Amino acid sequence: MVLAASAADTTRSITFWLLAIISVAAGLGMVLARRAVHCAVLLAVVMLSLAVLYAMLGAPFLAFVQVIVYTGAVLMLFLFVMMIVGISSADSIIETIRGQRMAAALAGIGLLVLLTFIVGHAAIGPGTRTGAAYGSSNINGLATLIFTRYVFPFEITSALLITAALGAMVLAHAERTSAKPTQRRLSRQRVASGRPAPLPGPGTYARHNAVDMPALLPDGSVSRLSVSPVITGLARGAGPGPAVRTEALRAADTASAGTASAGINGTGGGSHDSGPAGADSGDAGSGDADSTPKEAR
Amino acid sequence: MISPGHYVALSVILFVIGGVGVLVRRNAIVVFMCVELMLNAVNLAFVAFARLHGTLDGQVIAFFVMVVAAAEVVVGLAILTAIFRTRRSASVDDPNLLKY
Numbered sequence: 516m517v518l519a520a521s522a523a524d525t526t527r528s529i530t531f532w533l534l535a536i537i538s539v540a541a542g543l544g545m546v547l548a549r550r551a552v553h554c555a556v557l558l559a560v561v562m563l564s565l566a567v568l569y570a571m572l573g574a575p576f577l578a579f580v581q582v583i584v585y586t587g588a589v590l591m592l593f594l595f596v597m598m599i600v601g602i603s604s605a606d607s608i609i610e611t612i613r614g615q616r617m618a619a620a621l622a623g624i625g626l627l628v629l630l631t632f633i634v635g636h637a638a639i640g641p642g643t644r645t646g647a648a649y650g651s652s653n654i655n656g657l658a659t660l661i662f663t664r665y666v667f668p669f670e671i672t673s674a675l676l677i678t679a680a681l682g683a684m685v686l687a688h689a690e691r692t693s694a695k696p697t698q699r700r701l702s703r704q705r706v707a708s709g710r711p712a713p714l715p716g717p718g719t720y721a722r723h724n725a726v727d728m729p730a731l732l733p734d735g736s737v738s739r740l741s742v743s744p745v746i747t748g749l750a751r752g753a754g755p756g757p758a759v760r761t762e763a764l765r766a767a768d769t770a771s772a773g774t775a776s777a778g779i780n781g782t783g784g785g786s787h788d789s790g791p792a793g794a795d796s797g798d799a800g801s802g803d804a805d806s807t808p809k810e811a812r
Numbered sequence: 813m814i815s816p817g818h819y820v821a822l823s824v825i826l827f828v829i830g831g832v833g834v835l836v837r838r839n840a841i842v843v844f845m846c847v848e849l850m851l852n853a854v855n856l857a858f859v860a861f862a863r864l865h866g867t868l869d870g871q872v873i874a875f876f877v878m879v880v881a882a883a884e885v886v887v888g889l890a891i892l893t894a895i896f897r898t899r900r901s902a903s904v905d906d907p908n909l910l911k912y
Contacts, residue, residue, distance in 0.1 A: 524813055531814045535822045542826055542849055545842075546833040554842050558849065561826070565852055572819065572863045574871050577855075577878075584878055589848065589885050596889045597841060600896045619835035627828040634824055639817035639864060656868045657875070665872050672879050679883035686890035689897060 530571060534564040555593050562586045576654050715741040819860035826853035840892050840902050844885065851881045 541560040548554050562585045570578040661669050696704075705711050715730040715738050730741035826849060833846030855874040862870025896902055 528814050531818060535818075538822070539825055539829070542829040545845065545849065546829060546836060551839055551841050554845050558845050561849060562852060565856055568819065568822075568856060569859055572816075572859045574859050574862070574874075577859060577871055577874055580875065580878060581855075584882060585848075585852070589882055592885060592889060593841060593845065596893060599893055600841065600902045616836055619832055622835060623828050623832035626831060627824070630824045630828065631821075634817070634820050639815060639820060653868075653871075657871060660868050660872050661875075664869075665876075668876060672876060675883050676879065679886045683886045683890040686887070686894050 527571065530567070534567055538564040538568075551597050552594070555590060555597065558593075559586055559590050562590070574653065576657055816860040816864040819863075820857050823853040823856040823860065826850075826856070838903050840895075840904050841889075843904060844888055844892075848881060848885065851877055 538561045541557040541564075545554045545557040545561070548557060562581060566578045566581040566586070569575075569581055715732075727742060727746045729737040729739055732738050830846045830849035830853060833849065834843055837843050837846060855877050858870040858874040858877070860870075862868060862874075892902060
């Protein structure tokens with residue numbers, strides 16, 4: 516009997532320490548990771564381990580709500596917004612305010628010390644197991660509390676949710692400022708732009724068919740337009756550096772940025788036809804001058 | 813033996829990590845995620861204290877915190893997309909240009 520109890524305690528301890536280490540590590544990684552998607556995945560790890568901790572604390576209902584609402588709904592909302600706002604939006608490393616990181620770290624340490632002292636001063640004993648509706652009656656107990664003592668906050672919560680849904684619809688609604696371009700106008704623009712055909716796909720006539728391999732133009736030079744600006748931005752962030760940034764590449768970059776914004780807008784219009792034209796000159800002028808290591812392969 | 817004090821300590825650590833993230837990060841989406849981390853840490857403390865006292869009130873409060881957090885995320889991300897649509901940036905440094 517005693518042995519079984521101690522074994523359960525050991526399991527509990529092991530689970531707690533494992534989840535504590537995982538969640539703290541994931542939280543630190545979330546603060547340190549540069550790309551927003553990595554932050555979202557690490558936040559999911561923290562939330563799932565917290566759900567297990569809720570279950571260990573005798574709150575099975577909250578554990579499931581944590582998984583369904585937080586990991587399922589809120590985090591998916593984050594990922595969808597990231598898809599709209601730009602998956603490539605990595606944080607800049609430059610400090611806009613001097614000494615901000617140092618000040619933030621000091622403030623964090625100060626807060627940690629303060630809270631540790633407060634929690635350390637309070638005598639937190641072992642959990643009481645009597646008198647509470649834990650176990651299978653957890654949901655019944657919660658329902659009783661919500662619909663009796665907390666019924667007024669519960670009603671206010673519903674008003675809050677309706678207001679939030681309405682606010683999200685109003686804020687996310689985009690008013691169209693110009694008339695929708697007709698098919699005739701778009702085709703005229705396309706012919707006038709000098710590139711009636713669509714942009715070349717990646718890997719066309721290239722030596723590899725990966726998406727990050729630029730297509731080859733008829734004269735053998737590479738077409739930077741064929742690679743998604745997200746990928747070229749990645750390669751630039753990781754790799755070569757300012758030596759490769761010639762005038763031609765910059766022209767190609769601005770052109771691809773123009774096409775990207777047109778793609779997000781959905782309205783097409785002016786930036787679309789100026790894009791390929793500018794890039795044409797960039798590609799023609801580039802030759803071997805701006806061949807990055809990847810393209811020289 | 814793991815007592816509720818351990819859980820409260822873990823929640824303190826997670827809260828501080830989230831707070832430092834809010835202060836340090838520049839991308840508004842990541843700032844929101846760090847706020848979510850802080851709210852989660854507070855929830856953990858609520859549930860641990862509910863366990864400590866042997867009542868369910870802490871769990872009910874944690875449930876309300878979850879609802880408020882969900883509403884906050886919805887409105888915040890909608891504002892973020894509205895700002896991104898006009899400014900083409902999700903950095904929290906840029907909207908201070910509004911005052912000029």
